[in-house]
Amino acid sequence: MIPVSIVTGFLGAGKSTLLRRILxxxxxxxxxxxxxxxxxxxxxxxxxxxxxxxxxxxSTGCLCCVVRDDLSKTLLxxxxxxxxxxxxxxARVLVETSGLADPxxxxxxxxxxxALGATHALQGVVTLVDALHGAATLARHPEAQRQVMxxxxxxxxxxxxxxxxxxxxRALNPAAPLRAAAHGAAEPGWLFAPAPRPAxxxxxxxxxxxxxxxxxxxxxxxxxxxxxxxxxQGLAEHAGARLLRLKGLVALAEQPDRPAVLHAIQHMVHxxxxxxxxxxxxxxxRIVLIGEGIPRHFPARLLAAIEAEVAAxxxxxx
Amino acid sequence: MTPPELRDLLADALALWGVEARPRVAEDxxxxxxxxxxxxxxxxxxxxxxxxxxxxxxxxxxRPCTSVLGLLRALRNAVGAGEGEARxxxxxxxxx
Numbered sequence: 001m002i003p004v005s006i007v008t009g010f011l012g013a014g015k016s017t018l019l020r021r022i023l024x025x026x027x028x029x030x031x032x033x034x035x036x037x038x039x040x041x042x043x044x045x046x047x048x049x050x051x052x053x054x055x056x057x058x059s060t061g062c063l064c065c066v067v068r069d070d071l072s073k074t075l076l077x078x079x080x081x082x083x084x085x086x087x088x089x090x091a092r093v094l095v096e097t098s099g100l101a102d103p104x105x106x107x108x109x110x111x112x113x114x115a116l117g118a119t120h121a122l123q124g125v126v127t128l129v130d131a132l133h134g135a136a137t138l139a140r141h142p143e144a145q146r147q148v149m150x151x152x153x154x155x156x157x158x159x160x161x162x163x164x165x166x167x168x169x170r171a172l173n174p175a176a177p178l179r180a181a182a183h184g185a186a187e188p189g190w191l192f193a194p195a196p197r198p199a200x201x202x203x204x205x206x207x208x209x210x211x212x213x214x215x216x217x218x219x220x221x222x223x224x225x226x227x228x229x230x231x232x233q234g235l236a237e238h239a240g241a242r243l244l245r246l247k248g249l250v251a252l253a254e255q256p257d258r259p260a261v262l263h264a265i266q267h268m269v270h271x272x273x274x275x276x277x278x279x280x281x282x283x284x285x286r287i288v289l290i291g292e293g294i295p296r297h298f299p300a301r302l303l304a305a306i307e308a309e310v311a312a313x314x315x316x317x318x
Numbered sequence: 319m320t321p322p323e324l325r326d327l328l329a330d331a332l333a334l335w336g337v338e339a340r341p342r343v344a345e346d347x348x349x350x351x352x353x354x355x356x357x358x359x360x361x362x363x364x365x366x367x368x369x370x371x372x373x374x375x376x377x378x379x380x381r382p383c384t385s386v387l388g389l390l391r392a393l394r395n396a397v398g399a400g401e402g403e404a405r406x407x408x409x410x411x412x413x414x
Contacts (some may be wrong), residue, residue: 219387233387237387238335294332298331298333298334301327305324306387306388309386316368
């Protein structure tokens with residue numbers, strides 16, 4: 001499986017500077033970079049000085065607006081060329097999004113394409129936020145807000161020019177690990193490590209911004225698998241595209257000793273992943289939803305109602 | 319689910335659908351007026367009515383619902399909020 005990392009951030013956040021520096025690092029030169037630009041004429045890929053071991057594949061047009069097949073085709077074509085020896089045998093793929101991209105459709109493509117899923121594994125989303133303009137950008141641009149909300153790791157750039165806009169970032173994404181680096185001098189091993197599991201994100205709490213919110217559900221008792229399935233179905237049915245992201249660590253009644261990891265981007269649900277054991281003493285189910293305009297208590301109330309029905313039906317059947 | 323709990327769930331659902339309606343507890347159930355003025359009432363079904371769990375009533379009509387998800391779907395239709403995005407999800411089991 002080839003790991004794929006998404007590097008996103010608003011216009012001018014420093015994505016190209018970061019990637020240029022990373023590709024010059026011999027330890028990371030065996031990376032394939034897909035540069036996605038917003039506009040007719042590819043420029044960014046010319047600005048990134050790739051080393052001989054790495055290369056750049058430019059795809060014009062905004063990935064989040066163009067058909068999803070574009071990314072799938074690009075990745076699969078690269079893989080075919082890699083296997084045929086036509087391009088260097090890269091170890092990972094980095095996708096640099098346009099500054100105006102909403103990463104969600106890109107994540108969709110990676111999670112839902114069967115051919116991609118068999119050959120590529122989504123490693124995580126790295127979002128860059130400019131220390132100088134970040135707070136204002138986040139206040140004005142929904143695309144920038146989504147980039148931060150969907151981040152698994154956040155890198156504040158240009159910290160030598162201004163303090164990190166941590167409050168604005170944390171209002172959107174309270175738990176993603178955050179570091180600062182000037183001139184692209186970030187540690188690639190940290191940036192492109194696998195995304196943290198929900199168990200490592202205990203401090204998610206309710207934070208609001210205009211129209212966007214993260215909602216936390218905690219349950220002491222294990223949840224029946226049927227109730228969880230029906231709940232996610234109900235959320236997908238009624239929240240639709242308003243549900244941006246869902247992460248969780250859930251104790252299912254059928255397997256309470258092995259927590260199930262939930263992961264969904266909008267209405268696309270990643271297959272459940274099962275951990276061997278709970279990572280700590282806390283065995284409560286914890287689910288975090290990030291959404292737009294979803295009433296704060298709706299998910300928990302819906303889950304409670306469905307759980308009650310499932311329990312009543314189980315009792316009725318003995 | 320108690321009538322106040324049902325009212326709160328339906329109020330959240332109506333807000334999610336963008337429907338201006340204010341449900342209230344009334345006569346062992348929840349009453350509300352649809353945007354077109356139609357009076358609606360949601361009642362928990364009696365144990366003997368199983369598999370029906372909920373009734374959605376409007377003047378001259380009584381619709382049975384076998385689950386809370388079915389009730390939300392029926393209510394959404396009754397208040398003119400359109401169709402949701404019907405999806406089928408599956409929970410994978412761990413390897414034994």
